[in-house]
Amino acid sequence: MRAVDALMECLKAEGVDVVFGYPGGANLPTYDAFVDAGIHHVLVRHEAGGGHAAEGYAKVTGKVGVSFGTSGPGATNLVTPIVDAMMDSVPVVFFTGQVRTDLLGTDGFQEADTIGITMPAVKHSFMITDPRELPRIIHEAFHIARTGRPGPVLIDLPMDLSKADIAYERVTDVHLPGYQPRTTGNAKQIKQAARALAAARRPIIYAGGGVVAAGAADELRDLVRTGKFPITCTLMGLGAYPAPDEQWVGMLGMHGTRAANYAMDEADLICAVGARFDDRITGKLSEFAPRAKFIHIDVDPAEISKNIPAHIPIVGDAKQILGKLVDEYRALETDAGRLDPWWQRIHTWQERHPLTYEPGDGHEIKPQSVIEAIYRVTGGDAIVCSDVGQHQMWAAQYYHFPEPRRWVNSGGLGTMGFGLPAAIGAQMGDPERTTVVVTGDGSIQMNIQELATIKQENLPIKVVVLNNGYLGMVRQWQELFWQERYSHVDMNTFGGEEASPDFVKLADAYGIRGVRLTEAASLEDDLRAAFEAEGPAFIDVRVTRDEKVYPMIAPGEPARNMVG
Amino acid sequence: MVDTNEILSLDELEAAGNIHTGRKHVLSILVENKPGVLTRISGLFTRRGFNIDTLSVGPTDDERISRITLTLDGAVHPIDQVTKQLHKLVNVLKIKDLEPSETVARELALFKVSCDGQTRSEIRELAEVFRGKVVDVGRRSIIVEITGERSKIEAFERLVRPYGLVEMIRTGEVAIARGREET
Numbered sequence A: 001m002r003a004v005d006a007l008m009e010c011l012k013a014e015g016v017d018v019v020f021g022y023p024g025g026a027n028l029p030t031y032d033a034f035v036d037a038g039i040h041h042v043l044v045r046h047e048a049g050g051g052h053a054a055e056g057y058a059k060v061t062g063k064v065g066v067s068f069g070t071s072g073p074g075a076t077n078l079v080t081p082i083v084d085a086m087m088d089s090v091p092v093v094f095f096t097g098q099v100r101t102d103l104l105g106t107d108g109f110q111e112a113d114t115i116g117i118t119m120p121a122v123k124h125s126f127m128i129t130d131p132r133e134l135p136r137i138i139h140e141a142f143h144i145a146r147t148g149r150p151g152p153v154l155i156d157l158p159m160d161l162s163k164a165d166i167a168y169e170r171v172t173d174v175h176l177p178g179y180q181p182r183t184t185g186n187a188k189q190i191k192q193a194a195r196a197l198a199a200a201r202r203p204i205i206y207a208g209g210g211v212v213a214a215g216a217a218d219e220l221r222d223l224v225r226t227g228k229f230p231i232t233c234t235l236m237g238l239g240a241y242p243a244p245d246e247q248w249v250g251m252l253g254m255h256g257t258r259a260a261n262y263a264m265d266e267a268d269l270i271c272a273v274g275a276r277f278d279d280r281i282t283g284k285l286s287e288f289a290p291r292a293k294f295i296h297i298d299v300d301p302a303e304i305s306k307n308i309p310a311h312i313p314i315v316g317d318a319k320q321i322l323g324k325l326v327d328e329y330r331a332l333e334t335d336a337g338r339l340d341p342w343w344q345r346i347h348t349w350q351e352r353h354p355l356t357y358e359p360g361d362g363h364e365i366k367p368q369s370v371i372e373a374i375y376r377v378t379g380g381d382a383i384v385c386s387d388v389g390q391h392q393m394w395a396a397q398y399y400h401f402p403e404p405r406r407w408v409n410s411g412g413l414g415t416m417g418f419g420l421p422a423a424i425g426a427q428m429g430d431p432e433r434t435t436v437v438v439t440g441d442g443s444i445q446m447n448i449q450e451l452a453t454i455k456q457e458n459l460p461i462k463v464v465v466l467n468n469g470y471l472g473m474v475r476q477w478q479e480l481f482w483q484e485r486y487s488h489v490d491m492n493t494f495g496g497e498e499a500s501p502d503f504v505k506l507a508d509a510y511g512i513r514g515v516r517l518t519e520a521a522s523l524e525d526d527l528r529a530a531f532e533a534e535g536p537a538f539i540d541v542r543v544t545r546d547e548k549v550y551p552m553i554a555p556g557e558p559a560r561n562m563v564g
Numbered sequence B: 001m002v003d004t005n006e007i008l009s010l011d012e013l014e015a016a017g018n019i020h021t022g023r024k025h026v027l028s029i030l031v032e033n034k035p036g037v038l039t040r041i042s043g044l045f046t047r048r049g050f051n052i053d054t055l056s057v058g059p060t061d062d063e064r065i066s067r068i069t070l071t072l073d074g075a076v077h078p079i080d081q082v083t084k085q086l087h088k089l090v091n092v093l094k095i096k097d098l099e100p101s102e103t104v105a106r107e108l109a110l111f112k113v114s115c116d117g118q119t120r121s122e123i124r125e126l127a128e129v130f131r132g133k134v135v136d137v138g139r140r141s142i143i144v145e146i147t148g149e150r151s152k153i154e155a156f157e158r159l160v161r162p163y164g165l166v167e168m169i170r171t172g173e174v175a176i177a178r179g180r181e182e183t
């Protein structure tokens, strides 16, 4: 059979049920194979949309997402999702078309050095040079994407080789001598970590996206409840521990709660699980958690001691390690009462500094209140896909995620335009669950063409734009740190107060029901009506224009100096 | 119930990793002989801001595997971070941070030195002292080949520089562990 037909067989063998892509000249053979393959291919409207959709699918299902694009511009359009998947450790296999082998290196039509361009941003990549190797390489790609610290893998397939006739035999194992991710943590280190937790007077568990990726939420909850430890999660880790909850102190970092950040600051022991001490978490690194010792659990050895030297490093799969850690900790029969003074201190912070905002004048809609209304309307049970900006932070602060894989956002790269296409993948991965996009009037316009894909696939996605007529997050920084010198952040191109474009008309043009909400008093009822109506909805909510996200660790400041 | 202070005191814990050793390190790396491997390695160094002092690549007795020897300064980089990042590359099979006292390291250098009738013999004598070889003699220049440890090559360079060093080329170090054990 043709190599591309074998490709389809390999996808089926990997259990792939849906892929996202866009055709072109160099991948014509692949698209010909789709005709008879019986694989659900979703035609997106921009390759980046396809890449992000594959990410959304992967984030919600935990399975490997698959994305296709042609050579040259198709491949370069995939660069953003590839980097995004790398930063957030999302398992996606990207297939790019490539020019014929005799044209390689000659600047042929639509030739781009895809392998070279993407090399620093992939977990691994393969250039196909022998079509007989394609099946084995596909399975290796899935294996690499899915295991260890997940990430993007790219396969570049020259046009002529994709048409070549090969003898296909199902591949049942992969052999990668240079790739053996460690899964079981060192038993002695785990014991040591249990003893440290038992000895700590001011411990805190700091969980990141790695807990979600490892499927370790149950084990995490077990540890937290057993030890009566306070728990905080990163932006990527939301849902790893069920919120709200007595022991949940909220998200930490730049826009986290004061309780979480102060607890990190005063802790004597921080147990980091699947988190990487990124600068949005630590604030000023040299003043981060000055009194703390660190247990660091991560599947990627290179993360350990990268930013913060660990005292007890444990490399391996968080699920296995946390499971053993709970057992070791239980065996010590420690009295949780020793943490009472610590909890009192945390409760004081929580009472003194709850997440809050100034109420509006009764008519204006406060952006935070929109998230609270979405939370109530969906019973806290939705998948929330976010774009990047203020709305993202408000969604993270005011929607409480009871389960992992419900919160889909671009945390590491901060990619505007991620939310809408990611929701397509998310909804297809979990078709029964209400899927909401929380976005801004800036971000939505970066991939708004995917409304056509939503219509085409008839996906009941609810898009909620917190429309402030600004690139709000940039505006906030200009206001706070650049002496209110506003530079190119006003999106109201029609001038004055009139926001643009007219999203209701735009949604209508795509065949999607659009509504505009401007009145606080009826906000929740209006939202409910829009959510309950069948099919997709586009909800343009006019919110307070100059609202700011608080509290905040100003750039370069330590956490204890939070403002707002 | 156990008194937790008897179990462990947090004060005893010491941070591990991210340590600057302050000395030169020679890393011997076995990689799969596949296209792009060297680009991946050099790309990784660029991206993470690691500075390579020398790098040499060559075949091994197994044609599917190449050996890369690279040296870098442990005062500038935490070596554990470098090796851990390298290990993440799928085509990297094995990395050894060679212990200086347990390692034989050699580099080859070619020196083109200007000379006249009189200085030519002086340079020849110097080459002999360094157990070097004169590999080419011209009317106004001479080429000397020196093999040895880095310090030896640098010493020779200092000596011939006053004669007028037209050109010099060095291979970068290759290294192998002493004893029976494989590098």
Ligand SMILES: Cc1ncc(C[n+]2csc(CCOP(=O)(O)OP(=O)(O)O)c2C)c(N)n1
Binding pocket: A387, A388, A389, A390, A391, A392, A414, A415, A416, A417, A439, A440, A441, A442, A443, A444, A466, A468, A470, A471, A472, A473, A474
């Ligand atoms: C692709 C991309 N370009 C630029 C930025 C920088 N940036 C971060 S937030 C932001 C403003 C986002 O505006 P909007 O989507 O309207 O959301 P808001 O902050 O107003 O809620 C910008 C421009 C980015 N994150 N991504």
